Amino acid sequence: MSTDDTSNVALELHDITKRFGSVVALENVSLQIKRGRIKALLGENGAGKTTLMRVAFGMIQPDAGWISVNGVRTKLPSPSRAIAAGIGMVHQQFSLIPAMTVVENVALGGTGTFSREEIASTLSDISSRTGLVLDPFAKVAHLSNADRQKLEIIRALAHKASVLILDEPTAVLAPGDVTELFKQLKSFAHHGGAVVLITHKLSDAREHADDVTVLRRGRLVLNEEMSATTDESLAAAMLGSSRDFSTPQRKSIPSVSTTVVSVRSVVLADNPRRSPVSLEIGRGEIVGIAALDGAATSLLRAIANRVKPLSGTIELPERIGFVPENRKDEALIADFSLAENLALADASSRSGVMDWNAIADETTEVIRAFDVRTPGNEVSPAKLSGGNQQRFVLGRELRGRPALLVLENPTQGLDLNAAHFVHEQLGEARDNGAAVVFYSSDLDELADLSDRVLVVSRAGVISVPPDRDNIGRALLGTDGS
Amino acid sequence: MGAELALVTDALVRATPLMIAGLAVALAFRGGVFNIGAEGQLLVGAAAATTVSLAGHAFFGRGVVVIALAAAAVAGGCWAAIAAELRRRFRVLEIISTIMLNFIAIYLVSFLVRGPLQEPTHIYPQTESLPAAARLPILVPGSRLHLGFALGVAAAVLLSWVFRKTAIGFRIRATGASPLAAFTAGRIDVSRTSFLVFLFSGALAGIAGGIEVTGVTFALYENLSPGYGYTAIAVALIAGLNPLGIIASGIFFGALETGASALQREFAVPSSIASVVEAALIIGVLTLTAIRNRRVPGRAS
Numbered sequence: 001m002s003t004d005d006t007s008n009v010a011l012e013l014h015d016i017t018k019r020f021g022s023v024v025a026l027e028n029v030s031l032q033i034k035r036g037r038i039k040a041l042l043g044e045n046g047a048g049k050t051t052l053m054r055v056a057f058g059m060i061q062p063d064a065g066w067i068s069v070n071g072v073r074t075k076l077p078s079p080s081r082a083i084a085a086g087i088g089m090v091h092q093q094f095s096l097i098p099a100m101t102v103v104e105n106v107a108l109g110g111t112g113t114f115s116r117e118e119i120a121s122t123l124s125d126i127s128s129r130t131g132l133v134l135d136p137f138a139k140v141a142h143l144s145n146a147d148r149q150k151l152e153i154i155r156a157l158a159h160k161a162s163v164l165i166l167d168e169p170t171a172v173l174a175p176g177d178v179t180e181l182f183k184q185l186k187s188f189a190h191h192g193g194a195v196v197l198i199t200h201k202l203s204d205a206r207e208h209a210d211d212v213t214v215l216r217r218g219r220l221v222l223n224e225e226m227s228a229t230t231d232e233s234l235a236a237a238m239l240g241s242s243r244d245f246s247t248p249q250r251k252s253i254p255s256v257s258t259t260v261v262s263v264r265s266v267v268l269a270d271n272p273r274r275s276p277v278s279l280e281i282g283r284g285e286i287v288g289i290a291a292l293d294g295a296a297t298s299l300l301r302a303i304a305n306r307v308k309p310l311s312g313t314i315e316l317p318e319r320i321g322f323v324p325e326n327r328k329d330e331a332l333i334a335d336f337s338l339a340e341n342l343a344l345a346d347a348s349s350r351s352g353v354m355d356w357n358a359i360a361d362e363t364t365e366v367i368r369a370f371d372v373r374t375p376g377n378e379v380s381p382a383k384l385s386g387g388n389q390q391r392f393v394l395g396r397e398l399r400g401r402p403a404l405l406v407l408e409n410p411t412q413g414l415d416l417n418a419a420h421f422v423h424e425q426l427g428e429a430r431d432n433g434a435a436v437v438f439y440s441s442d443l444d445e446l447a448d449l450s451d452r453v454l455v456v457s458r459a460g461v462i463s464v465p466p467d468r469d470n471i472g473r474a475l476l477g478t479d480g481s
Numbered sequence: 482m483g484a485e486l487a488l489v490t491d492a493l494v495r496a497t498p499l500m501i502a503g504l505a506v507a508l509a510f511r512g513g514v515f516n517i518g519a520e521g522q523l524l525v526g527a528a529a530a531t532t533v534s535l536a537g538h539a540f541f542g543r544g545v546v547v548i549a550l551a552a553a554a555v556a557g558g559c560w561a562a563i564a565a566e567l568r569r570r571f572r573v574l575e576i577i578s579t580i581m582l583n584f585i586a587i588y589l590v591s592f593l594v595r596g597p598l599q600e601p602t603h604i605y606p607q608t609e610s611l612p613a614a615a616r617l618p619i620l621v622p623g624s625r626l627h628l629g630f631a632l633g634v635a636a637a638v639l640l641s642w643v644f645r646k647t648a649i650g651f652r653i654r655a656t657g658a659s660p661l662a663a664f665t666a667g668r669i670d671v672s673r674t675s676f677l678v679f680l681f682s683g684a685l686a687g688i689a690g691g692i693e694v695t696g697v698t699f700a701l702y703e704n705l706s707p708g709y710g711y712t713a714i715a716v717a718l719i720a721g722l723n724p725l726g727i728i729a730s731g732i733f734f735g736a737l738e739t740g741a742s743a744l745q746r747e748f749a750v751p752s753s754i755a756s757v758v759e760a761a762l763i764i765g766v767l768t769l770t771a772i773r774n775r776r777v778p779g780r781a782s
Contacts, residue, residue: 306665322665330665335658340651347655347667350648 008034009071010194011087011163016055016065018048021328023386023413025051026062026218033163038185038195040205040226043215044238044292044441049198050092052215053165056196057089058082080109088156089165094148098141102134106155119158126157130187146177153184164188165196170204182208200292202234202476214238217413235472239443258283259315260404260435261303266312268298275460276312281404281435286426288450289439290464290471296439296456297408303437304406317404321397325408325439327386331393334382338374338392339363341381345396362399370395371421387418394425405429407438411445423449443468483623488743490624494697496735498523498689498706500633502713503731504640505557505685507722511644512678513657518564518579519686520710521586522557526687527694528593529556531608531701534615534694535598545615550691557687558680560586565679569672575679583710591703598701607702617696629692634728636685641724653678686710712738715763718770734759 011033018026026048033039033056043049054060056067058076067074069085076082079089096105106123107114120136127133132154134147143151149169156164164185170178185195185208199205205212205226212229214222214237222229222237260283265276277299281287289296301307302314304322324330332341342363343354363377370391374384381389390410397405410426411419426449430436440446446453450466455474464470502519509516516522530549538545564582567573591606598608617627643650655663656674663669689709698705716734720726741755 306668324665329659329661331662332666333655333659333662336655340655341666343651344655344662344667347648347652347663348669350651352648353646354648354651356646 007071008036010035010069011056012068012071013052013056014066014068016052016062016067018051018055018060018062021382021386024218026055028065029215029218029220030065031213031220031223033194033196034211035162035192035194036189037210038189038197038208039211039213040209041196041198041213041215042200042202042205042234042238044200047215047238048218049200049215050167051218053089053167053196053198056082056163057087057165083109083156083159083161086160086162087165088153088159088161088163090149090152090156090167090169092167092171094152096140096148096151099139101137101139102143102151102154103136105140105151106158108155109159122158123154126154129191130157130184132157132184145172146174146180149173149181150184157188162192163194163196165198167198168200169197170199170201178204200238202231202238206231206234231476232472235476236443239441239472239475260317261437262315263303264313264315266299266302266309266314268302268307269310270298271295271458272310274458277456277461278312279454279461281437283403283433283435284430285451286430286436286438286449288446288453288466289437289456290443290446290453290475291439291456292475295458299456299461300406300408300437300439303404317402319400319402319404321402321405323390323393323397323405323407323410325412327389327393328382332381332389334380336380338367338377338379338381341392342366342377342396342399345399366392366395366399370425387414387421390414390418390422394422398425398429401432401434403434405434405436407436409440410438411440411442443471446471486621487624488739490621490626492736492739493630493732494625494627494735495739496732497627497630497633497696498693498709499712499716499734500727500731501629501636501689501692502686502710503716503720503727504633504636504724505682505689506713506717507720507724507727508640508653508685509678509682510717511657511722512653512675512682513660514565514568514675514679514682515576516561516564516579516679516682516686517576517714518561518582518683518710519689519713520706520708521579521583522560522683522686523690523693523706523710524583524586524590525560526553526557526690527705528590528598528690528701529553529687530691530694531611532598534611535609538612538615543614546617546695549615549695550688553687553691553694554684555687557690558684560687561679561683565676565683568679569676590701590705594702600700605702608700611695611699615695616699617692625697627692627696629696632688632692633731636688637724637728644724686713689713707738712759715759718763719766 009032013029013031016026016029029052041049051060055062058079058081067076074085076085103116103119106119123136132150134150134154140148149172153164169181173181189195197205197209209226212224212226212234213220214234216238259280261281263277263279265278267276289300298307302309305316305320306322333344339360343359360377367374367377372392373388381392410422426436447466447468453464453466453471455462455464455471462474464474502523505519506516530553533549533552534545537548541548560582564575564578567578568575594606594608600607600609617629620626620628620631644654652669652674655667656669656671660671664671693705694701712734716727716730720730737755737758741752744750745752
């Protein structure tokens with residue numbers, strides 16, 4: 001294995017940094033993609049995998065860092081330049097035109113004239129080399145998902161791609177098709193191609209990739225040959241092995257407490273085949289939810305009374321605070337002032353005339369109590385940093401002491417101070433008698449903050465003691481993929 | 482002096498339907514509903530007001546105007562309800578459905594003025610003239626300026642107050658600004674809110690039609706509206722969807738259109754110049770708005 005051989009590097013990313021507003025999506029990430037090898041790019045949702053590969057494909061321009069193709073520093077201002085440089089990408093959402101045939105879709109993005117026969121013969125070349133076989137004159141609308149994905153790959157190869165990036169390619173495939181896909185990718189790599197596989201499925205990566213890179217929260221945390229890793233080391237890297245921050249939390253043993261939330265035999269629309277979920281959450285406890293691949297999203301929202309279950313019952317208190325992960329789009333309205341955003345929280349229960357003076361006073365109070373750095377309460381939340389937005393949202397949701405506080409990845413994208421502040425607030429809410437439920441993709445955060453942890457998967461919900469090893473093991477054991 | 486006064490009052494008369502239909506558009510747009518159907522809602526409002534006035538003036542006397550305007554509101558609201566229900570139930574795009582309903586309303590009026598509502602002699606494609614009792618009072622003696630203009634200004638002030646001060650106005654603004662946040666953070670029933678906004682928007686446009694009939698034309702006929710409902714979109718957009726601004730932009734467009742007719746009469750300048758100016762203005766305003774929105778930070782991907 002000549003992994004240090006730079007002549008073998010097809011595509012290299014150097015110190016890529018990318019920010020979206022105040023959120024750091026990528027921070028100094030460097031990556032080599034080598035000919036003849038399949039690289040798995042692993043990470044949880046929001047770790048920055050897709051963003052990184054969009055940089056490599058010219059869809060996103062990095063704020064800092066540079067790219068070299070075949071050892072030559074190159075600018076990729078657009079996907080068409082990336083394609084010209086021999087880079088192909090298959091997105092999670094296919095970019096095909098269903099009303100057109102296979103050859104016509106392959107011809108898309110070309111210039112000048114094209115001949116169906118010429119493209120058809122290119123396609124037969126490709127199929128003899130890689131085993132990717134498709135009827136060139138079939139309409140895309142009639143193709144299965146697996147065939148559409150094949151077509152995406154064929155199109156990239158027809159445009160002479162030597163680097164192939166696939167974003168979660170197995171998500172849309174049946175198990176048999178997955179095996180087939182990897183056979184073809186291996187044959188492509190065998191003929192000198194380089195493959196990048198964006199995935200959060202450990203099993204796919206471990207079985208089929210030669211190299212592995214793990215991103216967590218926009219940082220590169222592991223970069224190895226696959227053979228040098230174990231399931232445990234990869235999971236630890238994905239979910240957070242090193243302590244990102246210290247959390248001085250008192251673990252209180254919940255005294256036998258009154259039940260605040262009671263979920264009975266609930267089935268949810270996004271996971272209809274999961275066995276019905278029943279659980280209870282009491283006053284004065286913090287319950288951490290661990291899950292892979294958004295398996296807990298709608299359960300959490302059902303507990304926050306934002307999603308109705310298909311069947312079963314959920315008993316909830318009157319006052320519920322909810323902090324969604326997507327602050328910018330779900331918690332706040334950019335066109336509104338901070339005061340208006342504060343009033344938003346109980347918009348549905350207000351009637352008559354709004355007392356804007358009182359609301360402005362309350363806003364000022366939240367800004368003070370939660371140390372929100374803002375020029376005033378009339379500015380748009382878009383002017384605040386992510387940490388200050390989160391402080392504001394948390395302050396708003398904790399106002400009036402809700403009996404239940406539900407949070408999704410509450411420290412995602414926050415700096416250490418803001419994350420620490422959020423942790424303190426959760427502890428304080430708990431000590432004041434609230435039931436606190438939060439989902440986190442960070443194992444340490446779950447272990448440090450929770451009184452107990454529930455691991456939610458496609459299969460069901462199990463309760464585990466709040467320490468990293470137990471949570472990690474339960475997550476892997478129930479990954480189910 | 483008299484001629485100049487007439488120019489001003491004519492502009493205000495012309496501004497009245499633009500202003501009220503503009504408020505209808507602004508209400509819808511602020512609530513996240515793209516009601517392009519003010520034209521059709523205005524026409525069915527006019528038809529309803531005409532029908533009620535002709536049939537009811539004998540019983541109700543002067544009070545028939547109030548009932549006619551109420552009927553116009555109900556008719557406009559019902560016309561909008563078709564598109565609103567299609568949107569709520571089947572997610573039919575209201576931009577398309579309201580435009581289609583405009584065509585239906587235009588031909589519905591055609592049918593009415595050639596069929597059941599045609600004047601007794603059956604010569605002209607229009608209804609009988611409304612009797613004096615069914616007409617809106619004149620504000621400035623000797624001019625055509627009628628009470629409808631004052632009603633329009635009052636409606637603008639009221640709508641502005643609703644948006645700024647009331648809980649329902651706040652919910653409408655939140656739903657329009659971000660349905661996702663309105664639902665997730667505000668727990669607002671977004672689909673119900675936009676449905677109601679749609680109905681009230683239609684009702685306002687219907688009133689604009691009712692006022693036009695009872696204040697200006699005194700009869701229903703085919704080309705009653707020279708595209709008021711479409712110009713109203715421009716009126717609303719130029720005012721930044723601000724109800725008080727719509728008073729100004731409504732008067733501006735009213736002046737522009739009456740001025741263009743005068744130009745054509747006096748100096749043979751084609752009155753289409755007003756349409757060209759309007760269209761150029763709309764493109765300009767839309768471009769400026771787009772540029773401003775692009776500068777909002779944190780809007781990436």
